[in-house]
Amino acid sequence: MLVTIVALGGVYSYLFRISLRNYLPSLTLGIVVWALLASMITDACTVFTGAEHFLQQVPLPKSIFVHRMLVRNLITFAHNVTIVPLLYLVFGIVPGWPSVLALVGLAIATLNGFWIGLLVGMLCARFRDLPQIVASIMQIAFFVTPVMWRPDQLPHELSWLVDLNPLANLLSLIRDPLLGQVPTRFAYLTGIALILAGFSVTIPFFVRFRTRLVFWL
Amino acid sequence: MATVSLDRVTIEFPVYNARGRSLTEELFRRTVGGMIHSNGRKGVSVVALRDVSLSVADGDRLGLIGHNGAGKSTLLRVLAGIYEPLSGRVRIKGTVATLTDITMGMNLDATGYENVVLRGVFLGLRVREARRMIPEIEEFTELGEFLRLPIRTYSTGMMLRLAFAVTTAVMPEILIMDELIGAGDAAFAVKATARLNQMISHSRILIMASHDVETIRRLCNRAALLQTGRIVTIGSVDEVIAAYLTGNADQSPPSSAADAITSAGP
Numbered sequence: 511m512l513v514t515i516v517a518l519g520g521v522y523s524y525l526f527r528i529s530l531r532n533y534l535p536s537l538t539l540g541i542v543v544w545a546l547l548a549s550m551i552t553d554a555c556t557v558f559t560g561a562e563h564f565l566q567q568v569p570l571p572k573s574i575f576v577h578r579m580l581v582r583n584l585i586t587f588a589h590n591v592t593i594v595p596l597l598y599l600v601f602g603i604v605p606g607w608p609s610v611l612a613l614v615g616l617a618i619a620t621l622n623g624f625w626i627g628l629l630v631g632m633l634c635a636r637f638r639d640l641p642q643i644v645a646s647i648m649q650i651a652f653f654v655t656p657v658m659w660r661p662d663q664l665p666h667e668l669s670w671l672v673d674l675n676p677l678a679n680l681l682s683l684i685r686d687p688l689l690g691q692v693p694t695r696f697a698y699l700t701g702i703a704l705i706l707a708g709f710s711v712t713i714p715f716f717v718r719f720r721t722r723l724v725f726w727l
Numbered sequence: 728m729a730t731v732s733l734d735r736v737t738i739e740f741p742v743y744n745a746r747g748r749s750l751t752e753e754l755f756r757r758t759v760g761g762m763i764h765s766n767g768r769k770g771v772s773v774v775a776l777r778d779v780s781l782s783v784a785d786g787d788r789l790g791l792i793g794h795n796g797a798g799k800s801t802l803l804r805v806l807a808g809i810y811e812p813l814s815g816r817v818r819i820k821g822t823v824a825t826l827t828d829i830t831m832g833m834n835l836d837a838t839g840y841e842n843v844v845l846r847g848v849f850l851g852l853r854v855r856e857a858r859r860m861i862p863e864i865e866e867f868t869e870l871g872e873f874l875r876l877p878i879r880t881y882s883t884g885m886m887l888r889l890a891f892a893v894t895t896a897v898m899p900e901i902l903i904m905d906e907l908i909g910a911g912d913a914a915f916a917v918k919a920t921a922r923l924n925q926m927i928s929h930s931r932i933l934i935m936a937s938h939d940v941e942t943i944r945r946l947c948n949r950a951a952l953l954q955t956g957r958i959v960t961i962g963s964v965d966e967v968i969a970a971y972l973t974g975n976a977d978q979s980p981p982s983s984a985a986d987a988i989t990s991a992g993p
Contacts, residue, residue, distance in 0.1 A: 633750075639752075726741075
């Protein structure tokens with residue numbers, strides 16, 4: 511992680527003509543948080559197909575396998591996030607009280623991860639070409655989400671690109687507080703709206719197809 | 728009081744080919760209106776159980792007999808709550824333990840002790856309850872210091888001993904078994920059999936599938952004969968075994984397998 515960030519930081523700060531001091535902190539946190547969001551979504555594809563053996567042997571609640579995926583990703587995130595204090599030291603950043611808000615952002619992202627895990631997990635068990643589709647979508651999403659670049663580098667008339675991108679909003683809910691900024695109210699509303707919308711689609715779907723899942727494996 | 732009852736349960740497996748598994752194919756079909764893929768796109772499904780009704784009372788030891796593909800394992804999985812039927816009702820009162828794969832849930836990188844807890848939790852125990860079994864399992868498995876090592880280092884026999892010991896340490900009201908489980912070399916097998924028998928006698932209901940009529944005769948007081956997803960005979964062990972054996976004699980085994988495969992909608 512550290513090697514990637516230093517290498518990318520060097521090249522892109524030169525390309526974008528931004529000083530390393532301005533660029534590296536947001537890049538680092540961008541990559542760390544993106545890794546969490548992206549792997550929650552790609553892992554969602556194998557939540558059930560990867561647990562085929564369990565599903566065919568014991569009647570466990572299906573949500574256990576989603577929890578498993580979330581906990582695994584949160585542990586990886588906790589491991590990656592240890593780079594942040596180092597970043598603060600090197601660049602002399604004092605994030606102050608907004609950093610606490612990162613936990614709220616993390617909670618919102620995790621709740622979204624839950625319905626995505628359940629919904630995408632089930633769909634991927636039924637449609638086996640979906641994981642590849644998700645993987646290519648995530649690749650595109652990486653470039654249109656402000657991970658490598660900053661939203662303020664975008665001309666004003668294109669800012670909707672970031673505003674309408676759910677992943678960009680989730681990203682800013684975790685990254686901005688760690689940089690000492692309070693995320694916008696719009697980002698919070700988007701994050702919460704995503705949870706509500708996601709669950710209102712997932713719950714009926716789950717109720718309808720829960721018993722079919724084991725036959726799809 | 729433990730009871731199990733099935734009322735006209737039907738289980739059908741969809742069989743998907745590569746096309747049926749593909750989302751792009753599915754979307755394409757929906758939008759194009761089935762004009763292109765209308766031929767040969769019909770899905771096939773296998774009816775594994777058809778209108779099975781069954782009631783098992785407290786104290787029953789039910790043996791399931793039948794050829795391969797008759798639906799024994801499917802029926803066991805319905806009873807275990809893994810398959811939920813499309814039509815029909817399943818009512819089960821009592822705690823259920825399924826002994827199909829006794830190593831399920833064990834982690835190769837975890838130590839023997841950790842695996843006792845892991846496996847115990849999979850069998851429905853709380854962590855504290857699972858820990859409480861440890862001394863007894865230490866004694867039974869005779870694995871000694873090996874329990875401190877990751878089970879990756881165990882031989883197959885040692886691993887089976889451990890899995891067997893934990894699995895048989897829980898005492899469920901309803902016990903479901905696919906063939907008799909056993910473990911280890913001759914000396915250990917004697918101990919294992921005694922332990923398994925103790926577990927069986929502790930349970931209120933035993934439901935087991937087996938190809939071995941002697942096992943059924945020894946352990947069960949009722950039996951059911953399955954054929955292509957239906958229960959054809961149910962009654963006393965001797966009666967059902969007799970029906971099974973005569974059926975063997977005058978029938979070519981995969982009697983009407985084709986009968987079980989029906990064409991279903993897309």
